[in-house]
Amino acid sequence: MKCPYCGNSDTRVIDSRPAEEGNSIRRRRSCDACGKRFTTYEKIETIPLIIIKKDDNREQYDRGKIERGILRACYKRPVSAARIQKTVEAVETQVFSLEEKEIASSTIGEIVMDALKDLDEVAYVRFASVYREFKDVNTFMDELKKILDGQEQ
Missing domain, CATH: 2.40.50 (OB fold (Dihydrolipoamide Acetyltransferase, E2P))
Known part of the structure; x- marks a missing residue:
């Protein structure tokens, strides 16, 4: 070295x-x-993972994109850097455990959203609003209602 x-x-x-x-x-x-x-x-060197984007373009998997997305969602939230790193690692482990050569970006987005739900609900809603491209306040409220209904159970 x-x-x-x-x-x-x-x-x-x-x-x-x-x-x-x-x-x-x-x-x-x-x-x-x-x-x-x-x-x-x-x-460990792995076989390159290809991500299929919404427009059907393909690009190589980039851990940094997941990390940036989670960091952006957790901006100014009381979430430690260590917990963010563990979440990124958990998402990456779950993505690679699918053992696919090509994965849709939507699949990764859903995995990230599930991880953010457990990490911080505000970060989850922030990520979901960008990821799901909320068109208006009603779709945003529908997502909030899902979270609130889940807490009452």
Whole structure:
């Protein structure tokens, strides 16, 4: 592994431990030339997942899009960064557990909405309003009623 500070290719692994609930390995490394330390992550390389968009275009799966969507929905909400990361990881695990080579973006959207329902109801409604493209206040109210009816049970 090349040192990000000096470019030297002689680095040593000091410590290794599981990361992201065992889905990757975190390695602390030390450069033999400059002595600085840095961290690398090792993940299993998977077959590229293709996402089928609403307009039938296809693009490669991008974890960052899920993360940005959840972060945007949770903006100024009392949700910790750790809980957001766990939610992103849970969504990603569920997506890959479908074991499909191509998945509709609508399927991923529904998975994200289900995860947000448990994380924060306001974040859920924010995400749903964009994802489901609410056309007017009535469709927005219908979604709110579903949440409120679920709480009364």
